[in-house]
Amino acid sequence: MPDSPDKITDPLAADESIDLARRDRAESKWRKRATELESQLHKLNTVMAAVPDFVYHFDLEGRFTYVNQSLLDLWQKSQEEAVGKNFHELEYPPELAARLQRQIQEVIETRRPLKDETPYTSAIGARHYEYIFFPLPAADGRVEAVAGVTRDITDRTHAEQALRESEARFRAMFEQASVGIVQIGDHGHFLAVNPGFCQFIGYSEVELTQMRVRDVTHPEDYPREEELTRKLASGIINEYTLEKRYLRKDGSTVWGTMTATFVRGASSEPLYTLAIISPIGDRKRAEEELRLSEERFRLLVEGARDYAMFLLDPMNIITFWSAGAERVFGWTQAEAVGQPGHLIFTPEDRAKGEVEKEIKTALAEGRATDRRFHLRKDGSRFWADGVLMSIDDQPGGRRRLAKIARDASDQRRAEDELVRARDEMEQRVVERTRDLTATNKKLERTMSQRQQLEKELLEISESEKRRIGEDLHDILCQELTATALLLKSSATKLAKQSAEAAETLNESAQLVNRNVGLARDLARGLQPAELKGSGLKQALRSLAAQACESNAITCHFKAARGVRITDDTIALHLYRIAQEALNNAIKHSGAKIVLVALDRNEEHICVSVQDDGKGFVPKRRGKGLGLHIMRYRANVLGGELTIAKRKRGGMEIKCVLPFKK
Numbered sequence: 001m002p003d004s005p006d007k008i009t010d011p012l013a014a015d016e017s018i019d020l021a022r023r024d025r026a027e028s029k030w031r032k033r034a035t036e037l038e039s040q041l042h043k044l045n046t047v048m049a050a051v052p053d054f055v056y057h058f059d060l061e062g063r064f065t066y067v068n069q070s071l072l073d074l075w076q077k078s079q080e081e082a083v084g085k086n087f088h089e090l091e092y093p094p095e096l097a098a099r100l101q102r103q104i105q106e107v108i109e110t111r112r113p114l115k116d117e118t119p120y121t122s123a124i125g126a127r128h129y130e131y132i133f134f135p136l137p138a139a140d141g142r143v144e145a146v147a148g149v150t151r152d153i154t155d156r157t158h159a160e161q162a163l164r165e166s167e168a169r170f171r172a173m174f175e176q177a178s179v180g181i182v183q184i185g186d187h188g189h190f191l192a193v194n195p196g197f198c199q200f201i202g203y204s205e206v207e208l209t210q211m212r213v214r215d216v217t218h219p220e221d222y223p224r225e226e227e228l229t230r231k232l233a234s235g236i237i238n239e240y241t242l243e244k245r246y247l248r249k250d251g252s253t254v255w256g257t258m259t260a261t262f263v264r265g266a267s268s269e270p271l272y273t274l275a276i277i278s279p280i281g282d283r284k285r286a287e288e289e290l291r292l293s294e295e296r297f298r299l300l301v302e303g304a305r306d307y308a309m310f311l312l313d314p315m316n317i318i319t320f321w322s323a324g325a326e327r328v329f330g331w332t333q334a335e336a337v338g339q340p341g342h343l344i345f346t347p348e349d350r351a352k353g354e355v356e357k358e359i360k361t362a363l364a365e366g367r368a369t370d371r372r373f374h375l376r377k378d379g380s381r382f383w384a385d386g387v388l389m390s391i392d393d394q395p396g397g398r399r400r401l402a403k404i405a406r407d408a409s410d411q412r413r414a415e416d417e418l419v420r421a422r423d424e425m426e427q428r429v430v431e432r433t434r435d436l437t438a439t440n441k442k443l444e445r446t447m448s449q450r451q452q453l454e455k456e457l458l459e460i461s462e463s464e465k466r467r468i469g470e471d472l473h474d475i476l477c478q479e480l481t482a483t484a485l486l487l488k489s490s491a492t493k494l495a496k497q498s499a500e501a502a503e504t505l506n507e508s509a510q511l512v513n514r515n516v517g518l519a520r521d522l523a524r525g526l527q528p529a530e531l532k533g534s535g536l537k538q539a540l541r542s543l544a545a546q547a548c549e550s551n552a553i554t555c556h557f558k559a560a561r562g563v564r565i566t567d568d569t570i571a572l573h574l575y576r577i578a579q580e581a582l583n584n585a586i587k588h589s590g591a592k593i594v595l596v597a598l599d600r601n602e603e604h605i606c607v608s609v610q611d612d613g614k615g616f617v618p619k620r621r622g623k624g625l626g627l628h629i630m631r632y633r634a635n636v637l638g639g640e641l642t643i644a645k646r647k648r649g650g651m652e653i654k655c656v657l658p659f660k661k
Contacts, residue, residue: 054129054150057136062086062104065145074122096120107133108143117153128157180256180277188213188229191272200256200279202249218245218253225258232262233270243280255284308386312401316341316359319400328384328407330377341403344374346381362388362401370405383412483512536571537563537598540578540607544596551586559598565605573633574607574655577641580626581609581653589613591650600659608654615651630655 054071056064067082075082075090082090087097096118107114113134120129131150138144180197182190193208201208201216214222221244228240239261245253260275308325310318321336329336329344336343342355349355349372361368370386386405491505537559544557565571578596585594591613599606627643630653634641639657646652 052152054131055148056150057145057147058086058104059145060108060143062101062146071150074124076123103133104146107135107146111135111137111143127152127154129153179279180275182208182275182277184213184260184273184275197277200254200277201246207249216247218247221245229260229273232260232273235262238262246277255280306406308403308405310336310403311391312341312403314400316355316401318343328376328405329374335377341401346373346375349373358388359401362390366390370403371408374405382407383409385411480512480515485509487512536565536575539571539575540596540598543575543579543582544594547582547586547594553586553592553594555582555594555596557596557598560600563598563600563605570637570657573637574605574657577630577633577653577655578607578609580630584626584653585609585611585613585651588616589651603659605657605659606654608652610646610650610652612646612648612650615645615649 052070054074055066055068056071057066059065063086064083067079072079072082077090087100088094090097092100099118103114103116113132115130115132117128117130120127129150130153131148133146133148135143136145136147175195177194177196180200181194182197183192185191189212190208193205195205198205198208203211203216208216213225217225221242225242225244228237228242231237232240239259241257241259243255243257246256248254256277257280258275258277260273263271263274265271306324306328307322308328309320309322310325311320313319318336318339318341321331321333323333325336326332331339331343341359342350345355354372358368358370366389368388370384370388372384373381374384375381384405385408386403389402389404391400391402487505487509491502491509494505495502540559541557544555547553547555565574582594582596585591589611591611593612595608595610597606597608597610599608631641634655634657637655637657639655641653641655643651643653
């Protein structure tokens, strides 16, 4: 039977049909697989988009091959803008980008995960991130990619920083507190102690952490502390405060106030006892001193038999009456206490209101003196010396008054006698003063007359010096000059007859001429140059020049500008002082250089002579009259003469006068 034209009889065609069927089934299977993968990828992307952390992975070159939506939102970029780029290309800070790229390569090379943290600033602000890079291995074991996850840990970082700062503040408070702070564990062992407690107790921190509370507590105080600690641990009390004695390392005992509380954990589990210890040694010492002071005061009050001491309340009622008050006033304590304070006042003082005045003064000023006659129980009167003082019991309280008095009758009699003796003495002093005043006036007249006589003597001396100088210059010098001329004339006449005699006469003429020079020098010294106006300056200059001519020294003169002395007497005395000082320097000091100076300022005029000689020590009573006369001249002028050694050797004699305009 022939084959139907619709049937395939070609074997090749049949094989092709089979391959097409297989391919269709394979394509259908792969399409189904692709659909499943696409669905899974969609689910993965949905999950990655919902994850707040950043998820991504890189290729072996460090370029992004996948970035989840959270990281894209941070960058404000799309998937297409981020994939295929590295950190440098995504405009990360250069240093951060380089570090991240190095870390990716390190993960590829070591095949180990890497965890790190970094700050990063983006559009949402500065944040802190924690990230981890880990390798993605292929089937053959080599690394084909690197994946990463980044988490925002800014809040955690801030919390950790706050915790560290809190711990630092607590540690600073714990370490720097001046009081003792301790943590006490089970069985009373010290867990931690601060330096304040170590300083207070004398032990080191290492020593204390190996000890118990009872080791440093006085045996008499520990039972009470142990009982309070049990109540604290059982919750009967929340805290307690205890004053107790501590045993220091050196064996001494110190007082301290301990305030303790029990610290529990979040689930109320017991942790430790926290105690704060404050030293109270000063307070205890103060309390002891107060007790001793009160005891001494009691002994003082009771033992002061000569002093009456009693207290008054604000209503002026006696509340305390000492044994001394019993002896002085005569009333016993039972009789006086409860009585008004004016009990001891005389009727006259009560009538004048002296009681009220004394109380008012004491309350206003704190104390009021009480010196008056008082009454005894027997009615007799005596002079009392006392004081009423205001006593403040406490701030804002009503003040009390304390009275202290003593019998001063003997003192009053002595004072009365002293007043009489003083009046008599004053009368005698008045009489003696009158006699002394008369004697003083007589002495002043005598001294004035003596000063006038001394001034006249100086004037006479100057006059005689001037007269002698004029005689030397006008008579003796002329006579000697004439004699020298006569000798020379005679020598000329005898030259032809006797040359030897002529030579003798010439030598005599030269000797006479030298004597003429000496006489002229004496005349200039006795009769100084004109001293009127500015003559003192010229006279001192001439004096210095003459000293250079007549002696083997160098004498300089220095004068300030504008020095003008119009008083001839002052000028003469200053010249004589300079002349005497210069002569002393030439004759006695062995000086080579002498300086005569005339100077002035707004208040003083000064003449001084300085030399570089051997110096001397001025004697209060010497044989020579030079220094004495110089001092006297300075005193006459109302000035002061000083003689002192110079720092570089030699002496300085200086006369300073007040400047009169």
